[in-house]
Amino acid sequence: MSNVSATAAPERLGLLRVLGPGHVWALGVGIVLVGEYMGWNFSVGKGGMIAGLVACWVAGLLYTCVAMIDSEVTSTVAAAGGQYAQAKHIVGPLMAFNVGLFLVMAYTMLEAANAITIGFLLDTVAGMLGHTGLNQQPFIIMTILALAYLNYRGVLASLSFNLVITAFAFVAIILLFLAVQFGASAVPLDFSAVSNEPLPYGWLGIVAALHFGLWYYLGIEGTCQAAEEVRSPARSLPFGTMAGIMTLVIAATLTWYVCSGLIPWEYLGQAGTPLFDAARVTGSSSLMVLLFIGTVFATTASANGCINDASRAWFSMGRDRYLPSWFGAVHPRYRTPYRSIVFLIPIALIFALGAPLDQVVTFSILSGLLGYTFMTFNMVMFRKKWPLGTIKRGYVHPWHPLPAFVLLVLCAATYFAVFLGYGTQLIAMLCFYILASLWFHFWRYRFVKRGDQFTMPWPRPQGY
Amino acid sequence: MAYQPPKQSLAGQIVDVVVLLVMTVGALYVPLYMGLAGAAKTPAPIENPTWEALGQNEAEQSQWAALGFPDAASANDIITARFDYTFSWAALIVMVVAVVGYFILVVRLSDKEYREVIEERFGKNGKG
Numbered sequence: 001m002s003n004v005s006a007t008a009a010p011e012r013l014g015l016l017r018v019l020g021p022g023h024v025w026a027l028g029v030g031i032v033l034v035g036e037y038m039g040w041n042f043s044v045g046k047g048g049m050i051a052g053l054v055a056c057w058v059a060g061l062l063y064t065c066v067a068m069i070d071s072e073v074t075s076t077v078a079a080a081g082g083q084y085a086q087a088k089h090i091v092g093p094l095m096a097f098n099v100g101l102f103l104v105m106a107y108t109m110l111e112a113a114n115a116i117t118i119g120f121l122l123d124t125v126a127g128m129l130g131h132t133g134l135n136q137q138p139f140i141i142m143t144i145l146a147l148a149y150l151n152y153r154g155v156l157a158s159l160s161f162n163l164v165i166t167a168f169a170f171v172a173i174i175l176l177f178l179a180v181q182f183g184a185s186a187v188p189l190d191f192s193a194v195s196n197e198p199l200p201y202g203w204l205g206i207v208a209a210l211h212f213g214l215w216y217y218l219g220i221e222g223t224c225q226a227a228e229e230v231r232s233p234a235r236s237l238p239f240g241t242m243a244g245i246m247t248l249v250i251a252a253t254l255t256w257y258v259c260s261g262l263i264p265w266e267y268l269g270q271a272g273t274p275l276f277d278a279a280r281v282t283g284s285s286s287l288m289v290l291l292f293i294g295t296v297f298a299t300t301a302s303a304n305g306c307i308n309d310a311s312r313a314w315f316s317m318g319r320d321r322y323l324p325s326w327f328g329a330v331h332p333r334y335r336t337p338y339r340s341i342v343f344l345i346p347i348a349l350i351f352a353l354g355a356p357l358d359q360v361v362t363f364s365i366l367s368g369l370l371g372y373t374f375m376t377f378n379m380v381m382f383r384k385k386w387p388l389g390t391i392k393r394g395y396v397h398p399w400h401p402l403p404a405f406v407l408l409v410l411c412a413a414t415y416f417a418v419f420l421g422y423g424t425q426l427i428a429m430l431c432f433y434i435l436a437s438l439w440f441h442f443w444r445y446r447f448v449k450r451g452d453q454f455t456m457p458w459p460r461p462q463g464y
Numbered sequence: 465m466a467y468q469p470p471k472q473s474l475a476g477q478i479v480d481v482v483v484l485l486v487m488t489v490g491a492l493y494v495p496l497y498m499g500l501a502g503a504a505k506t507p508a509p510i511e512n513p514t515w516e517a518l519g520q521n522e523a524e525q526s527q528w529a530a531l532g533f534p535d536a537a538s539a540n541d542i543i544t545a546r547f548d549y550t551f552s553w554a555a556l557i558v559m560v561v562a563v564v565g566y567f568i569l570v571v572r573l574s575d576k577e578y579r580e581v582i583e584e585r586f587g588k589n590g591k592g
Binding site: 045046087091092093094095096098105186187188190192193196197200201204205208262263264266267270277280281283321323324325326343347350351354355356359363373374377415416419420421423424425426427428429430431432433434435436437439441444445446447448449450451453454460461464 | 466467469470472474476477478480481483484485487488489491492493495496497505519520521523524526527528530531533539542543545546547549551555556558559562563566567569570571573574575576577578579580581582583584585586
């Protein structure tokens with residue numbers, strides 16, 4: 001086993017290390033909290049109220065495994081791109097290219113879903129005020145452009161902005177829960193559907209619901225994208241990610257409770273803005289305004305974080321020449337991956353303006369799911385190639401390989417859940433990734449500098 | 465000797481970006497645009513609907529009213545819509561093969577590339 005030779009890395013403009021654990025928490029929860037404000041409720045539509053709750057908790061277990069695994073690998077591979085950089089060092093360039101695409105597609109589709117929700121919400125509110133038929137498209141376009149501009153100007157400003165609006169959106173859920181508990185709702189909480197029609201699709205509905213159950217937490221692994229911009233990755237990344245998971249489990253449970261009690265499950269299962277709808281049912285103007293602002297803030301924070309993460313994954317691939325190197329440029333003044341930010345805008349717009357919400361959400365979930373599947377064998381390979389003690393790890397997760405095994409089983413169940421009703425999207429997505437992989441391996445890889453793909457100061461991997 | 469990749473021209477870079485865009489939009493957006501994808505629930509509305517016939521109790525009726533559905537007829541489609549989860553085992557097997565095959569393909573090709581990376585970074589046979 002030989003050590004890496006001390007070759008001087010070529011000088012290049014790096015990203016600024018300005019983020020603390022609070023920013024990591026805000027980045028993770030900011031992207032994900034929108035999952036409580038929209039999308040999760042499609043799980044109720046796929047399986048009923050009980051299935052929605054079971055999906056919430058099972059998905060929570062899945063993401064606990066994701067957070068455990070990711071904290072160990074990311075706190076050790078602290079480079080921009082998160083899982084992308086992990087795949088590059090542990091599995092190989094083609095896997096890294098795929099993981100980069102998973103991240104870009106998951107976040108760009110989530111960004112599109114957020115913009116759709118903002119348009120839908122404004123349309124709903126305009127209708128309540130007597131102005132029906134609002135054209136949603138200008139609001140969708142403005143949302144994406146404004147947030148892209150904010151990201152273009154700088155990561156600290158955009159993530160500090162996220163910290164504030166994420167906190168507000170979280171507090172809004174708590175306030176709604178407390179208000180409903182203390183009798184502020186004109187309509188009582190009603191859980192009769194839990195006993196009268198607990199499983200409208202039977203046990204199969206519970207599995208099917210897992211598809212959208214992921215939406216409660218999807219994107220929490222985005223904390224890793226900012227690894228190169230975090231002041232102390234070994235401490236901040238595990239702390240920020242775990243705190244984020246705990247925040248989301250609480251918010252998800254409260255959300256399910258309030259929405260299931262205030263909204264008939266048949267409506268809830270197809271609602272565009274469930275928490276805002278729950279506030280409407282209470283009849284309280286204050287709660288409606290609160291949840292309107294909360295929904296706008298949650299979707300904005302999420303879209304903002306998505307642009308941040310997708311552009312960094314794209315930037316990393318450009319810097320490594322997996323994509324044209326033009327994308328690997330850092331803005332000379334703002335130190336942001338500005339070309340990647342600008343390039344991804346039209347892709348987000350195409351889907352935000354032309355695809356239904358549940359389809360866009362499904363594409364985002366599928367890309368996330370492929371990424372979680374990768375994490376299972378990536379973790380096993382990581383421990384096998386560099387056993388404990390051979391390299392310095394920022395964090396060592398317990399009970400390996402149990403979390404990886406549980407994650408794999410839950411991923412398999414979720415593939416089946418997506419297959420139930422959305423099998424065409426699953427096949428379309430796989431076709432896309434297979435085509436992209438063949439394109440990369442047989443064409444694009446010739447432009448990649450082999451030795452530059454391994455930048456960590458680690459010894460040679462065992463078995464190679 | 466370290467592998468020296470060819471320098472890609474600007475035109476080549478633009479072509480690569482276009483190829484990626486075409487793959488993204490072609491594989492993901494076109495099926496949606498053509499209506500080939502999607503899992504729409506199918507409503508099975510009942511005739512002369514009442515809240516009771518639709519299984520909605522008093523509290524649920526007031527919830528529907530607050531959501532802008534004043535009578536049972538207006539909520540008929542939403543309440544009676546259901547997914548169809550019948551599936552063929554052949555389709556399930558195709559899905560399993562596609563998912564597993566995709567990961568096998570990527571991991572095997574990646575491993576081939578990874579060995580080149582390690583060899584260039586550390587030298588042959590561990591003599592880095």
